Amino acid sequence: MANPVLKPADTAIHTFDAATLGALQTALRGKVLDASADGYDEARTIWNAMIDRRPALIVRCVGASDVMRAVRFAVDNQLPIAVRGGGHNIAGNAVCDDGLVIDLSQMKSVRVDPITQRAWVEPGATLADLDKETQSFGLAVPTGINSTTGVAGLTLGGGFGWITRKFGLTIDNLLSADIVTADGVLRRASASENPDLFWAIRGGGGNFGVVTAFEFQLHKLGPQVLAGLVVHPFDDAERLLKEYQRIIASVPDELTCWVVMRKAPPLPFLPEEWHGREVMVLAMCYAGDLAQGEKATAELRKLGKPIADVVGPNPFAGWQQAFDPLLAPGARNYWKSHDFIELSDPAIAVLLQAVRQLPGPECEIFIGHVGGAAGRVAPDATAFPQRSAHFVMNVHARWREATMDKACIDWSRKLFDAAAPHAAGTAYINFMPADESSRVQAAYGENYSRLAQVKRRYDPTNQFRMNQNVTPAGS
Numbered sequence: 143m144a145n146p147v148l149k150p151a152d153t154a155i156h157t158f159d160a161a162t163l164g165a166l167q168t169a170l171r172g173k174v175l176d177a178s179a180d181g182y183d184e185a186r187t188i189w190n191a192m193i194d195r196r197p198a199l200i201v202r203c204v205g206a207s208d209v210m211r212a213v214r215f216a217v218d219n220q221l222p223i224a225v226r227g228g229g230h231n232i233a234g235n236a237v238c239d240d241g242l243v244i245d246l247s248q249m250k251s252v253r254v255d256p257i258t259q260r261a262w263v264e265p266g267a268t269l270a271d272l273d274k275e276t277q278s279f280g281l282a283v284p285t286g287i288n289s290t291t292g293v294a295g296l297t298l299g300g301g302f303g304w305i306t307r308k309f310g311l312t313i314d315n316l317l318s319a320d321i322v323t324a325d326g327v328l329r330r331a332s333a334s335e336n337p338d339l340f341w342a343i344r345g346g347g348g349n350f351g352v353v354t355a356f357e358f359q360l361h362k363l364g365p366q367v368l369a370g371l372v373v374h375p376f377d378d379a380e381r382l383l384k385e386y387q388r389i390i391a392s393v394p395d396e397l398t399c400w401v402v403m404r405k406a407p408p409l410p411f412l413p414e415e416w417h418g419r420e421v422m423v424l425a426m427c428y429a430g431d432l433a434q435g436e437k438a439t440a441e442l443r444k445l446g447k448p449i450a451d452v453v454g455p456n457p458f459a460g461w462q463q464a465f466d467p468l469l470a471p472g473a474r475n476y477w478k479s480h481d482f483i484e485l486s487d488p489a490i491a492v493l494l495q496a497v498r499q500l501p502g503p504e505c506e507i508f509i510g511h512v513g514g515a516a517g518r519v520a521p522d523a524t525a526f527p528q529r530s531a532h533f534v535m536n537v538h539a540r541w542r543e544a545t546m547d548k549a550c551i552d553w554s555r556k557l558f559d560a561a562a563p564h565a566a567g568t569a570y571i572n573f574m575p576a577d578e579s580s581r582v583q584a585a586y587g588e589n590y591s592r593l594a595q596v597k598r599r600y601d602p603t604n605q606f607r608m609n610q611n612v613t614p615a616g617s
């Protein structure tokens with residue numbers, strides 16, 4: 143069967159005459175790049191090296207006015223639109239073949255008001271940009287665990303990481319957004335302005351327009367938090383996973399502990415004889431007082447006979463970057479994901495079997511620990527419906543050579559299929575690869591039909607379809 147992830151790079155693309163391009167450029171503050179322009183290849187390159195697409199035009203926007211122009215130009219010229227925030231999405235929707243990319247990567251400003259504890263964030267900012275500004279005031283907003291991820295895509299899909307159990311999903315902290323809709327008009331979405339749009343963009347992804355600014359509620363945190371890794375031999379994984387699950391069932395919201403299973407990378411704190419061997423890692427963070435954190439993590443840290451325990455006080459902004467070296471751009475990646483209410487014995491057996499068959503040194507299974515404050519929000523309060531899952535598994539196949547594509551993708555799919563009967567049935571749209579469009583409706587569950595209504599109102603002709611697409615109601 144042809145692999146839908148792999149697309150030919152040499153697709154023929156539209157070209158525009160000098161007058162048309164010149165008029166567009168004159169109307170912009172930013173820059174328009176066609177395939178012949180310097181910087182075109184760099185601008186069409188994203189985090190996942192599997193994605194090799196050739197847009198007709200890339201508009202590097204520097205403000206909302208550029209975004210409005212770019213949307214109108216694309217609609218008038220019937221060009222498919224792709225929107226690029228941080229360029230991290232696994233499905234590669236930040237770039238399209240033969241369409242127009244609205245590239246927001248130059249719009250990186252983050253403004254913090256420490257008095258009202260709010261931040262205004264442009265859509266090209268990364269999590270590192272956001273953390274740097276907010277942590278300068280001892281403030282934070284919950285986001286994800288890899289600091290080079292874009293705030294924009296992460297927020298619009300939901301967003302969870304180390305402090306989500308304490309403060310909620312990223313969207314639970316979104317107060318308002320400025321958004322250019324398919325008619326090229328800049329609108330504001332908040333609880334009091336266009337509330338239907340505000341509901342939809344909190345989990346509904348890039349379906350409703352291009353967000354040009356986010357306003358977040360911040361929380362006091364750190365700057366030091368208790369965080370780090372406890373690394374165990376994989377042989378103990380079955381017993382440890384069961385104990386882990388028993389313990390975290392009653393930990394406070396401040397404590398989050400993810401599980402990572404993979405071959406040990408050559409980290410300086412791991413004895414050399416463990417490098418390249420399967421390990422199970424407990425990665426934890428306590429979002430509160432350091433001494434309380436010692437108490438809350440004690441039982442987890444007493445488990446088994448770890449190879450290393452490097453849990454200790456760390457700057458929160460530094461801990462947010464802890465996994466960056468393992469998740470750097472440029473590798474080939476394919477993901478599969480399930481939500482779990484619990485890790486049942488059969489689910490654990492499936493996971494362990496897959497770790498014994500890892501196809502490469504960078505392939506891994508992440509089990510994200512959610513719940514807490516994020517789980518106490520009603521499933522229909524925002525478009526993000528799956529509030530009762532306690533774990534989000536991400537099967538993360540990652541490799542370098544195209545010759546390994548089949549082995550790595552097959553491994554990921556096989557594990558996904560075997561785990562499906564034990565999973566919750568919902569899915570996180572931000573972890574879905576390009577070939578999962580049929581899963582979008584199930585991912586939104588009861589919220590899908592309301593999303594489709596909002597889509598019909600703001601994007602009736604589905605101009606924003608390079609995403610985990612919600613089709614307009616009635617279309």
Ligand SMILES: Cc1cc2nc3c(=O)[nH]c(=O)nc-3n(C[C@H](O)[C@H](O)[C@H](O)COP(=O)(O)OP(=O)(O)OC[C@H]3O[C@@H](n4cnc5c(N)ncnc54)[C@H](O)[C@@H]3O)c2cc1C
Nearest residue numbers: 227228229230231235286287292294295296301302348353
């Ligand atoms: C290494 C890695 C680690 C990750 N870890 C986490 C994690 O811990 N927690 C978590 O929740 N997620 C995590 N993710 C998933 C991440 O949330 C998604 O990949 C997200 O889409 C990335 O956003 P981006 O802006 O970087 O991506 P992009 O590829 O630029 O954008 C993704 C999509 O979002 C939409 N979009 C982006 N910007 C805008 C905008 N301004 N207006 C409208 N639509 C827009 C578009 O549809 C676009 O196709 C991780 C991803 C990676 C690659």
